[in-house]
Structure formats: structure tokens, C-alpha cells
Amino acid sequence: MQLLDNKVEFRKSLLSWYKEEKRDLPWRHTSNPYYIWVSEVMLQQTRVDTVIPYYERFIDKYPTMETLALAEENELLKMWEGLGYYSRVRNLQIGVQEVVESYGSEVPNNRKTISTLKGVGPYTAGAVLSIAYGIPEHAVDGNVMRVISRILLIEEDISVPKTKKIFEDVVMELIDKNDPSSFNQGLMELGATICTPKPKCLLCPVREYCSAFFEGKQEELPVKSKKLKKKIIPVASFAIRNEQGQWLMKQRPSKGLLANLWEFPMVELKGDATPLEALIEQYNITPIEPDELISFKHLFSHITWEVKSFLAHLTGMEKVPEEFQYFTSEEVEALPKAVPVLKIWEEIKNV
DNA sequence: AAACCGTGGCA
């Protein structure tokens, strides 16, 4: 193969390009394994530009693993508010607690041990090991699969889980043992800036090693089959105020969608029940004079909510299910909420 | 293996 015959030259081209062109990112100013770990978790399925402000705030608030280990759940979720995939931060805290308690606050420096930590999968393990410790381990993400699939003209379906091993093996074959950090980050940087879904091959530092470019097939790779259709779920959300001006809210279940985040009473709309009837049916709450607020769609990765929202009232003396509590506007502001709830809150916070 | 788990940017 073209590439495998020229490994040394390929590494040199990639590394010199990376050292010259790499973006100046906050987590590239440190080799603290904990900071690298935080950045890698935030970057899972999330764009660099989105992550930067969250990363800065998070490290500022939790500068050490001990501070994160002791953080309270609502405060922690609030730091993650708007980032999505909220189980990431819960798992990160559990993983950090394990490191503090079982490994003397030293992030493990081998794949076997670090992979036992909550939320640390094959990619994150390899990323922390190579970037923080300089250990030659593969860190195969979507970027790397796109880049390598083009360079070696690999036409396996990358949506199939077992395909990833092909790329991990290739990376272990190619990786620069003198600078695994720059090599892995270089592959990702290339995927993020040049070897994008619509590639800019004329700017590519390694196009002379690229079989797909040679064949003119770069736009057809990587092969990716899966696309599931989103299920549509109509829901109604009731922002309910008592006579003291407090808001009725509940915490979502600790597992599943938007786990542990706070929301106004929300019901799924099925059949031909009205929103109010659905609310009474599910929670036995009967608010006074509901006024319709905004309606909108919120798209998750696998489902779509069609949200109708209402503003309504109770005296505050009525019986409500245990999981509900009244909060002042200031307290509501401090609770971690998902984006659809934030949207409703923005509409009513000043009434 | 396949489904679940968020969000915002962009063509």
C-alpha cells in the first residue's frame, strides 16, 4: 500500500503540518491528565467552539479532581447546562471519585485500568493516554475514521461497531512513537479542518499518500449506513405559579432522557385528551386558567418533542404529588434545566 | 448489535 510503504514520510508530513497549523485551544496549554480528561469528555459528539466556554468555566470551578469529587449534583449539572448528553458529567464525576479514592488522585496511565473508569471508552482512554502521558495508544474517533478511510480507501461501513477495530489496528501501525500526542491530535485536527465531509484536498498536507484522492473517491468516503427516523412525541408543559409567585417544578428521573434535570409539569399527549386533561390524568393537578404560551419543536438525537406550553395558577394550598416543589424565580434560575425548558422559562421569567 | 442519549451549526 502507498501509505504503509511511506510511514516515516507520512508521519513527518502530518506532524509538521500539525505543529504549524494547529488551532490554539485551551486544553492544548496543559498536559494535566485531569484537564485533558475533562476536555475529551466535553468534546464527545460536541463541537470545539461549543466546548471552549464550558471547559474554561468548568476548570475554573473545579480546578482539581478533589473539588469535582465533592461537587453537588445540581451545581454540577448547572455547569453542563446546554451541553447535552448529561450522563457524561455524572459519569465524569464518578470516574474522578474513583481516581481520588482508589488511585491516590493519579489518573491511571494504562489502557486496561483507565478503561474501567465510568464514561471512559476506547477513544477517551487512548486520547488521555497519548495526549497527557505521551503513550502510543490509538484514539479513534469520527475524524480519524474519515481520514484513514480515505487515505487507505477503506470501504467498510463505519456505522458497524466492529469496523472500528480496523482503524485502531491501522493507527497502532502508523502512530509516531516519539510523539503520539501530536500524531493523534494531528489526525483529528486534519479531520476537523481539512479532511471534512466535504474535503479540501488541495490544502491537505498528506494528499500524496491518499488513495481516495488518487482515485477521486474522497467524497464517497467514509461509508456510513445508519440513519434512524425520529419518533415524534407531542408533549404539553405547564408553568404553574402559586399565590406567592413561586413555580411548581420537578426533577426528571435519574435515568433516561435529560436525567436529573428540572422541568415544569410535563405530560405526553396521546389519544385525543386535551393537554389539561392529560395533566389531571397523570398528576391530578388542576391549575386555574391555563393560558397558551409558545409552541415549538425540539429535536433530540433520536426523538422529536412537539411542545405546547401553558402558563397557569394554583393557590399553593392544593395537594400535589411528592416529587413536585415550589421554587422562587431566583431558585428556578439556579436549577439545571434542559434547552426546551429554558425556552419556556425565557418566556415567563419576567411576568 | 442496536437503541438510547442533546445540542447547535450549516448546506
Added chain:
DNA sequence: TTGCCAAGGTT
């Protein structure tokens, strides 16, 4: 507007 997708992991 709709669909795709971006430094994945868990169950």
C-alpha cells in the same frame, strides 16, 4: 425546512 453531523459511551 429538513437532514446531517461533531474529539462517543452505555446498556
